[in-house]
Amino acid sequence: VAITTALTRQLAINAPILLAPMGGVSGGALAAAVTQAGGLGIIGGGYGNREWLSRELDAAGNAEIGVGFITWSLAKDPDLLSIALDRRPRVMFLSFGDLAPFAGPIARAGIPLIAQVQTVADARAAVDLGAQIVVAQGTEAGGHGATRATLPLVPAVVDAIGPVPVVAAGGIADGRGLAAALMLGAAGALCGTAFYASTESLAHPAAKRTAVAASGDHTVRGTVVDVVRGYAWPERWNIRTLENAFSRRWSGDVDGLKRDLERQSKAYAAAQEAGDMDTAAVIIGEAVDLVRASESARDIVQRMTVEAEARLRAGERLIDTKR
Numbered sequence: 001v002a003i004t005t006a007l008t009r010q011l012a013i014n015a016p017i018l019l020a021p022m023g024g025v026s027g028g029a030l031a032a033a034v035t036q037a038g039g040l041g042i043i044g045g046g047y048g049n050r051e052w053l054s055r056e057l058d059a060a061g062n063a064e065i066g067v068g069f070i071t072w073s074l075a076k077d078p079d080l081l082s083i084a085l086d087r088r089p090r091v092m093f094l095s096f097g098d099l100a101p102f103a104g105p106i107a108r109a110g111i112p113l114i115a116q117v118q119t120v121a122d123a124r125a126a127v128d129l130g131a132q133i134v135v136a137q138g139t140e141a142g143g144h145g146a147t148r149a150t151l152p153l154v155p156a157v158v159d160a161i162g163p164v165p166v167v168a169a170g171g172i173a174d175g176r177g178l179a180a181a182l183m184l185g186a187a188g189a190l191c192g193t194a195f196y197a198s199t200e201s202l203a204h205p206a207a208k209r210t211a212v213a214a215s216g217d218h219t220v221r222g223t224v225v226d227v228v229r230g231y232a233w234p235e236r237w238n239i240r241t242l243e244n245a246f247s248r249r250w251s252g253d254v255d256g257l258k259r260d261l262e263r264q265s266k267a268y269a270a271a272q273e274a275g276d277m278d279t280a281a282v283i284i285g286e287a288v289d290l291v292r293a294s295e296s297a298r299d300i301v302q303r304m305t306v307e308a309e310a311r312l313r314a315g316e317r318l319i320d321t322k323r
């Protein structure tokens with residue numbers, strides 16, 4: 001199977017699927033596996049832990065992979081960008097914040113820049129700053145995001161910045177979603193939730209098991225997970241997770257959580273370590289309904305592309321040629 005788009009041509013890949021740079025979850029092995037399956041793996045540098053980043057870059061071996069950072073966090077430790085650029089990643093991926101300080105160094109290194117945005121205005125701004133590919137992320141996404149939904153956001157971004165390739169993100173976890181994204185004018189899909197429970201994912205085994213059993217009916221956007229972890233996220237973005245005892249206890253009482261922060265933070269960190277998912281968050285999107293097993297990244301990429309191709313062919317049968 002081969003689906004050819006502006007994205008596959010630009011990146012010289014076989015499948016129009018990008019692994020989302022899930023902070024701490026998309027490590028070198030997962031990124032390499034997605035690349036080897038025909039897509040492009042992107043390591044989730046997240047808030048930027050140097051030791052973690054170096055280890056995961058090594059773990060990717062010779063595979064061509066990209067590196068992603070949370071932009072506002074990178075601004076606090078800009079040297080991290082050089083560590084990534086020194087490894088000559090296939091792409092740099094930036095999301096959540098002002099691209100301006102980083103677009104120049106990335107361009108001078110000759111590395112393509114992918115920017116993830118949540119609004120049409122930010123898509124235009126990213127292209128003006130030199131982004132070569134723009135990811136339009138809908139609110140369905142797991143992890144941080146904003147308010148607009150994928151279905152109307154993607155074609156609006158395509159209209160605003162075409163012919164720059166637009167990649168759809170948020171809620172795409174099978175071939176049906178991939179085919180739909182292509183029909184909206186996207187050149188591919190960026191997927192996080194689909195790979196969260198994969199065998200190569202660095203998510204805690206208990207978090208993977210919880211994700212496989214979970215329903216998209218029970219994800220919520222909120223701030224308590226960031227408050228308890230001590231991350232000062234700008235207000236325009238919050239985080240989608242599975243609802244659990246911790247989110248139910250504190251989402252209506254953020255001030256109470258802040259008053260008890262030291263104790264709660266210790267308990268939260270211990271829960272993360274132990275895989276206690278009643279307290280620690282399973283960071284996952286609405287598409288978690290479609291995650292029904294822990295599979296290899298290769299199987300996920302292959303199933304998505306085969307299924308998308310079948311859907312695209314089936315689409316033609318909807319047209320009544322006799323009329």
Ligand SMILES: Cc1cc2nc3c(=O)[nH]c(=O)nc-3n(C[C@H](O)[C@H](O)[C@H](O)COP(=O)(O)O)c2cc1C
Nearest residue numbers: 020022023095141142143170171191192193283285
């Ligand atoms: C566990 C998890 C961690 C994430 N961490 C990051 C991150 O560090 N940086 C980032 O740009 N996006 C992050 N995202 C968002 C993804 O880039 C992407 O937009 C999202 O996964 C797409 O929606 P989906 O989850 O429905 O596939 C994360 C998503 C998840 C599920």
